[in-house]
Amino acid sequence: MTRHPLFWPVAALVGLIVLNAVVNPSFLEVRIQNGALYGGVVDILRNGAPTLLIAVGMTLVIATRGIDLSVGAVAAIAGAIACSWIAAGGDAPTAMLLALAVCVLLGLWNGFLVSVVGIQPIIATLVLMTAGRGGAMLVTEGQIITVDDPVYRQIGAGFVVLPIAILISLGVLLAVAALTRGTALGMLVESVGTNPRASRLAGVRSRRIVWTVYVFAGLCAGVAGLMISSNVNAADANNAGLWIEMDAILAVVIGGTSLAGGRYSLTGTLVGALVIQTLTTTVYSIGVPPDAILVFKAVVVIAVCLLQSPRTSELFRPRRRAEPADTRAQEVAAP
Amino acid sequence: MNVLDVRRVKDRVDRIPRRFLPVIATFLVFVLTFGTGSVRYEGFASPQVMTNLFVDNAFLIVLAVGMTFVILTGGIDLSVGAVAALSTMIAAATLEAGWPPLAAALAVLASGTALGLLMGLVIHFFDVQPFIVTLAGMFLARGLCFLISVESVSITDPVFRELATGTISLGEGVTLTYSVLIALAVVLVAVYVLHLTRFGRTVYAVGGSESSARLMGLPTGRVRVGVYAVSGFCSALGGLLFSLYMLSGYGLHGVGMELDVIAAVVIGGTLLSGGVGYVAGSVAGVLVLGTVQTIISFEGTLSSWWTKIVIGVLLLVFIIFQRMMMRRPG
């Protein structure tokens, strides 16, 4: 059973939940209030929604051997645009559509640099990571813009039994799962990520696929940015979505999707995002300074990477030839 | 200028090796931005503004030197800002605990180097991407800051204060700080190591073609680990200079500094794919960033976020410039 790729992440999640329940016995309680659910677990879901959403977009990007560092900055831009529009007297739906349209453009930009110009993904998205926050501050003119719009408040803080934010994130996750696994998109993404050369020779439109995943990642970041700013009724260009790209990458990696591209697991990403959010909550509840959460994250990153590293398995595996016997026979017959 | 002269100039330009072009471009950009500032603002082209570029960015120069080593091998170090912050924290905390200043400084340098070495070992022996390992290093260093103290810790040690506020007069009222001297010394040592030692040559060789370097019998593993130790040391030293600059240790010092450092190195003409670049270029890159910042503060009406946008745009221009250079090999 330990062979299952999600064994360790799920074990970690369960362990963290048990730890929380021990430290804080009311952790697992769920109250019903005004037709909505409240409680420790619900809080984890609500606070983890933006990270999960961005991680879903990041999963597809990483599956194509890429990475998108700009998602945090894009999230900040989305919040800034929406709040500025509302603060200037605009209505919330238009504000959100406007923000998301800009995020799609930013995604197009990233995708263009990666798939057409051919710049390494880390570097291509670093440009927007750096300039993007400046752009967000340009929109907010360096102020923290507070808004009070009942409609806008819903996306981050609203409830329909469960927090709306987590419903959106889970909805997107399911939609992506349905779209990529129901059509051939998932297979083509994995094919491009595993072996770009062979995919090109098989006639796969790699450029278009790579471009699309960056646009999707930008869109996810935009929605996440709306959630973050809606949750606090404000757009903070400096701090909204700060380091969320790192959390998202971490969630994807914990979920078993390799940074080298290829096979991806959306379920794994879900588990990974929950592990990270639960870890954060746990650190709060056991009384460690909240900022020191980073130490725990570092330990998790290193542990996951070392567990995934082929070198580690070489070290711990008993030395024997891995080839099945019939392969060997056939290879020998080869001239 | 007649046709012959033009041709002669063109000949001369053609004779400049292509690997110097990005660095030359950076110096041109520096001269252009500084020139723009001088023309637009009164008092901009003063020696003190010039020296202040070094005074205000001494720590950034040191960090950029370390990053140059890493990027030259084709790697990346995301942890530099966090390690610098951790250094300010260790310095402040040890001084508060009554350590002598020298011991505090040594503790900072030793811990930064050790952290860098550790990351290098993981990258090399477990074959994990530098991006992820140094990201973990960044988390670890920031987290450790807050384990030491969540609040900002101010530095009251007289020696540190003396070093921080002490100035060296260059005459005509122009002054430098000790930090600038340290930064320049680091630059000189780095130039020596990169160009006049076998370690430095191997750094370039690994970045140019690691498999070739290995077939040539060079100690590639040692170098791959070594550059992260160098970067860790530089981050720690840069952090020390930053603690002199701020006279405090704080876990939120230098947030996003790694981006500035990477931007400075790239703008300085170092190829992110490794193998091409100069420390002098990185210094020029830092000066370009500093000049942009100075112009924005001189402008007064422009807000600080324009700095980030301009850095982003410069970064983009230089990346595309590099990309074009790589597309037409000689």
Add this chain to the structure above:
Amino acid sequence: MTDSPAPPTDPVVDIRGITVDFPGVRALSGVDFQLFPGEVHALMGENGAGKSTLIKALTGVHRPTAGEIRLHGERVEFTAPVQAQNAGISTVYQEVNLCPNLSVAENILLGREPRRLGAIDTRACRARAARLLERIGLSIDPGSGLDSHPIAVQQLVAIARALAVDARVLVLDEPTSSLDTDEVAELFRIVRQLRDEGVAILFVSHFLEQVYEIADRMTVLRNGALVGEYLPSRTDRLELVSVMLGRELGVLEEVERRSEDRAPGTEPVLTAHGLGRSGSIAPFDLEIHAGEVVGLAGLLGSGRTEMARLLFGADRADTGTLSVGGRTVRPRGPRSMIARGVALCSEDRKAEGLIADLTVRDNLILALQAARGWMRPVSRRAADALVAEYIDKLDIRPADPGAVMSTLSGGNQQKVLLARWLVTQPDLLILDEPTRGIDVGAKAQIQKVVADLAADGMAVLFISAELEEVVRVSDRVVVLRDRHKTAELTGDAISVDDVMGAIAAHDGQGTAVAS
């Protein structure tokens, strides 16, 4: 078998009964090899013969399982390339193994720079590099960047680097594959000069002309075993080709030939006219008709794969025209050719064929799915039906559509890749070495599939290093030598001897028969 008398000196390198094993494969078994000072000794053999394994055993990259290597009479055991280098064995590889970002002088002396007071003495470096360049008669600025010079010069710089350690043994591993005629002449001038200075040179090349021009002796390997040692003066090209290919007379099956029943005047499926790409393959003409199997024969490196890639649009042609089904096309990548009914099954299964992490099912329908676009997925049921059909037709094992591709054996992977293209029902199927590295049974199955496809009206371009195979399956054989199309053999004219004759012919004409 050996007919070459050893020179009257002691050998520099004396390899006795060396065996190298890899997991599951014996790459080299009990090979003897001697290299004398002042000779150019060519090492010959086709793919998988064990040439590179032998070189790597000598240069400390691979460790032999049995046998011994003696250098100047002393037994040596190298565990790393650097040890072999320090012992005076230097290697210049086909891919220039230097650092393009450094200067010529830096490359020559990397890792062994003269130092003064711990610092590299740049002036001494330059002087020493200049002396070494002068020794091989290369007049370039030692301070210039390596990447500012063409590959040929870089190759020579690599030789200068080899000399910097005072190499007594110089291994040249296919150094000429990307050089043009003048550059080869320059290289050979230096090789001769070094030979006359007493350096022992091991020369690997698949260009027969060059070997005959430069080599003093030739050793032929086949399937990891020593075939023999030959003198160029006493061995003609035909004999050499036949020992390299290991054609054993008498066991040859009766070649079945299908009669040419093509109606005259039918439009060819594909026509290439003067198609070429500089540095890759010289301009050639080619027509392929429906229902015909055209074989492509030639030694390793003769331009077979390059021709296939050009026809498939994987590489862009510099000159000439290409038309498919009578209409001129300017291929903009493989996708545009796939849309016109052309398929290419690459020789490099691992790098250009299989998607190792995906299942047999996904690999099999990849090209079909790519052509349909992602929005019109091949349904699971349709995919499974296709997979089941081809698992059955091609006898793919394990017969599990969900098996991960990387767990299959080479032969079965090859069959899946073949099936990937068959499900797209192409008009022209280009098979580049479809039977390399797979077992005899699978090989026969693939050959039979090719014959059936042609009988059903598909045009097939069949590339193989094995002449028997080419002759057996083909209606027509195109022969390539040194990146030129040199002959086209049709009808009854095809026999293995004819093909071999065309490959070995050194007047550059071959026995061309108009089709």
